[in-house]
Amino acid sequence: MSLEDAVRPSHPSRYHDEDTSPTTQRELRGWYSYAIAAEVFAVVGVGLFLPVLLEQLPRERGVLFSDSSKPCVDPPGSGDAGRFRARAGGSDSDDQCIVRFLGSEVTTTSFAMYTTSAAVLFQAITLICFSSFADYGPYRKKLLLTFAYTGATVCSLFVFITSSVYFLAPFLVVIGVTCLGSGFSLLNAFLPLLVSNHPSHGKSFSSDDSSEYELEGLNRRDSANSAHSFHPDKADKLTEDLERSSKISSKGVGLGYASAVGFQFFSVGVIIAFDKLGLSKGNPTLPMRVILFLVGIWWALFTIPTLLWLRPRPGPPLPTQPEHSSIFTGLNSPLIFYLSFSVRSFWNTLRRASRLRQTLIFLAAWFLLSDAVATISGTAILFARTELHMGTIPLVFLSLTSIGFSMIGAFLWPRVAAHYALSPKTVLIACTVGMEIIPLYGLLGYIPIIKTLGVGGIQKPFEIYPIGVIHGLVMGGISSYARSVYAPLIPEGSEAAFFALYAVTDKGSSAVGPALVGWIVNRAGTIRPAFIFLAILVVLPGPLLWWLDVEKGREEASRLAGERDAVTVGGYARVGEDNRED
Template sequence: MSFEDAVRPSHPSRYNDEDTSPTTPRELKGWYSYAIAAEVFAVVGVGLFLPVLLEQLPRERGVLFSDRSKPCVGPPGSGDAGKFRARAGDADREDQCIVRFLGSDVTTTSFAMYTTSAAVLFQAITLICFSSFADYGPYRKKLLVTFAYTGATVCSLFVFITSSVYFLAPFLVVIGVTCLGSSFSLLNAFLPLLVSNHPSHAKPGPSDDPPAYELEGLNRRDPSNSTYRFHPDKLSEDLDRSSKISSKGVGLGYASAVGFQLFSVGVIIAFDKLGLSKGNPTLPMRVILLLVGIWWALFTIPTLLWLRPRFGPPLPTQSQNGNPSARRNSSVLFYLAFSIRSFWDTLKRASRLRQTLIFLAAWFLLSDAVATISGTAILFARTELHMGTIPLVFLSLTSIGFSMVGAFSWPRVAARYSLSPKIVLIACIVGMEIIPLYGLLGYIPILKRLGVGGIQKPFEIYLVGIIHGLVMGGISSYARSVYAPLIPEGSEAAFFALYAVTDKGSSAVGPALVGWIVNRAGTIRPAFIFLAVLVMLPGPLLWWLDAEKGREDASRLAGEHGSGAAGGYARVGEDDRED
C-alpha cells in the first residue's frame, strides 16, 4: 500500500477527529493478536480448568450427602487424596458431595454451575453500565486494554487459591469472566470499523471506474447518506470480508489455545513425575492459570501498540462547580447515568430494527445453549465418567482442535456451496442438536444394559467433542459477521455491547437451570432434555432473518440519528472535550 493510499480516507468524516483512514495490515495484526491473547483464557481457563477447580476445591472440603461425617475425598497420604470417595448406598451412582456456601448446602457440581451463572450475569450488568463510553473518544481501545490487563491479573491470582479459601474462587471467576467478555465485546466493536474502512472500498482497480454506489457514497458528505452502506453489492462484499476476518481471528485464537493446552499437558505430567501435586491435586491447574494470565498480558501488547483507537464523537461533559471531591462524585454519577441512558437509547433504537431484534433473540437462545453445553460437558466428564485432569485436557484439545478446523473450513464450505452466513449458522445449530440427543440415548434400556451409547463410556465424549468443535468453529466465526451489518453506523460498540449482554445475560440462565436439575436429580443426564429443547429454539428465528433488509433498516436509522448527531458533533467545541 502506497503512502497516499494509507492516508486517504475510506469514507467522509462525520465529526472532528474521526479516523476514516484505510485499515492497514498492521492494524489487523493488532486485532488478531488480542484473539490470540484472550482466547487462551477463554478456552484453557473458562472452558476447562475453572469448571474443574470450582468443583474440585469445594470437594476437598465437602462431605457426602448420605453421611455428613465422611469427607468427599481421602485425606493426604491415604492413597486416594483428591479422588472421589467410594459409592455410598446406591450401586448405580455416586453419592453426592455437598458443601456449605452462603448459608446453604449445595452440591459441588451446582457450586460450579451457579458460579458460572453469577459471572455471566455480572458481566452483563458491567456491559450495561460502562459499554456506552466505547463509542465516544478513544474509550473503545482504552476500555479494551483496561479489561485485558485486569483479567490477566485476576487469572494469575488463582495460583494462591487453595481448598482452604475455596469460597474466594467464585469472586475471582466473576471478575475474570467479566473482563474477558467485556474485552471481547469491545474487540468485536472494531470489526465493523475494520471492514467499512478496508482499503478495497475506496481503491478501484487501475483501469476500472468505481461502482456508482461508491461514487455516490464518497462524493456526498451528508451523514444521513446511506446508499453506499446498504447497497446489495457492498453488503455481499462486507459480509464476505467480515466473515474472513472473523474466521481468521477465531482460527488464530483457537490455534493459540491448542498450543497452550499441549503445553499444559506437559506441566501436569511434570508436576506428577516430581510429586508436586501429591496431596494437592489443584496445584498444577493453578500454576497453569498463572501462566495463562502472563500469556494474556504479553499478547495484548501488539494490540496496545498496533490497533488504532478509531475515535468516536466527543464524550458529553457536565458543568464543573463545587469542591473537587463533590465534582469527582458528581462526574461518576453523571457518566454512570449517561451510560445507562445510552444503553436504554440503544435498546429503543434496536426496537426499531426488526431484523436486528430477530437476530438478538436467536443469539440469546443459541449462546445460552452453547455456554451451557460446554460447561455441562466438562462437569459430566468429571463427575459422571470420572475422567482425570489429563483426559479432560485431551477432551478440550479435541474440541478446540476441531473448532480450529471448523473456523477455517466453514468459509471454504460456504464458498463451495454458495451458503450465506445465516445458512451456515443454521447448519451449526443442527450439528449442535446432535449432542444432547446422543446423551439422551443413555436412557434406552438396551443401551443402558450394554453400558455403551449415550455417553456412558469416556471414549464417547471424545466423539461428542469432535462434533462440538466443528459447530463451535462455525458459530464463533459467523455469529458476529451476521450481526455486524445489522448495526447502525457510528454505534458499533453500543450495539456489540447489546450483543454481548444478550449473549452473557442468557448464559446465566442455562447453567443455573442445569444446577437446579442436578441438585434435585442427583445426576447431570436429565439436563440433556432441557438442552435438546434449548438448542432447537434459535433455528426458526435465524431462518426468518433477512440480512439485506436489516442492513438497509440499520443504515436508514443511522442516517436519521446521524443527521441529528452531526449537528450535535459540530456544536461540541474544544472547550467541551474531555481532558
C-alpha cells in the same frame, strides 16, 4: 476523489478526530493478537480448569449427602481414586457431594454452575454500565487494555487459591470472566471499523454511488419511504463486506484456537511434570493453579502487540459535565454523571435496536443460541469429571479435541461456504443443527436396551471424544459467523454500543442455562436429565435464524444511521441524538 471518499459517506459536521485511514496489515495483526492472548484464558481457563477447580476445591472440604460424617475426599490429598470416593457406593444419593456456601448447602457441581451464572450476569451488568464509553473518544481501546490486564492479573492470582479458601474462587472467577467477555465485546466493536476502512472496501462503488449515498444520508428524514432500496452494487457491497468480515473473524477465531491448542499441550506437560516430581502429592489442584498463573502471563504478554499496533479509531468526544464536583460529592459527581450517561446510552441503544426488526430477530436467536452453547460446554466438562470419573489429563485431551476441531472448523467453514455458495446465515443454521446432536446423543442413555449394553448415550469415557469433535466443528463456525452476521445489522457509528448489546445478550442469557442445570442436578442427583433441557434449548433459535433477512437488516441500519447523521448536520450534540429519535 480518494478511495475513502468513494466508499464512505461524507459528514460535513463529523467529529474532529475521526480516523478513516485504511486498515493495515499491522493493525489486523494487532487485532488478531488479542484473540491469541485472551482465547487461551477462555479455553484453558474458563472452558476447562476453572470448572474443574470450582468443583474440586469445595469437594475437598465437602461431605456426602447421604452421611454428613463422611468426607467426599478420603483421605485428603489422595489421588483420583480418593477424590472420587463419593461415587464408590453406586447409588444416586451417594453421588452427591455437599458443601456449605453463603449459608446454604449445595452440591459441588451446582457450586460450579451457579458461579458461572453469577459471573456472566455480573459481566452483563458491567457491559451495561461501561460499554457506552467505547463509542466516544479513544475509550474503546483504553477499556480493552484495562480489561485485559485486570483479567490477566486475576487469572494469575488463582495460584494462591487452595481448598481452605475455596470460597474466594467464585469472586475471582466473576472478575476474570467479566474482563474476558468485556474485552472480547470491545474487540468485536473494532470489526466493523476494520471492514469499512479496509483498502478493498467498496471497490464496486463509483463516485456517483458515493454522492448518491451522501445525499441520501443528509436527507434521511424527508425521504425515509423512498430512498432506501438497495442499488445492485450496494447488494454486492453487502456480500463483499460479509465475506471480508467472515474471513477476518474466522482468522481471528482460528488463531485464538490455535494458541489455545498449543497451550493445552503445554499444560499436559506441566501436569505430567508435577506428577513425576511428586509436587502435586497432597495438593492435587496445584498443577491447575500453576497453569492458570501462566495463562495470566500469556494473556498479558500477547496483549502487547494490541497495545502497540491496533489503532484507537476514536469516536466523537465524550460529553462533559457542565460543573464538576468532587468524585465523592453528591449526585452531581463526575462518577455518577458518567455512570448515568452510560446506562442512559445503553437504554437508548435498546430503543434504537427496537426499531431494527432484523437486528432484534438476530439478538433473540443469539440469546438462545449462546445460552445453549455456554451451558453445553460447561455441562460437558462437569459430566466428564463427575459422571464418567475422568481425571485431569483425560479432561485436557477432551478439551484439546474440542478446541483442535474448533480451530479446524474456523478455517474450514469459510472454504465450505465458498465452495457451496453458502451465506453466513446458512452456515450459522447448519452449526446450530450440528450442536443439537450433542444432547440428543446424551439422551440415548435413557433407552433401556442401550442402557443395558452400557455403551451409547455417553455411558463410557471414550464416547465423549467424538462428541468433542462435533462440538469443536460447530463451535468454530458459530464463533466465526455469529458476529459476521451481526456486524452488517449495526448502524454506523454505534459499533461499540451495539456489540455491547450483543455481548449482554450473549452473557446475560448464559447466566440462565447453567443456573437451571445446577437446579436440575441439585434435585435429580445426576447431570443426565439436563440433556432434555439442552436439547430443547438448542432447537429454539433455529426458526429465528431462518426468518432473519440480513440484507433488509443492513438497509434498516443504514436508514437509522442516516437519521443520526441528519440530526448531527442539523447542529445537535451527539449526546442528545438518541433522546430525540422517538
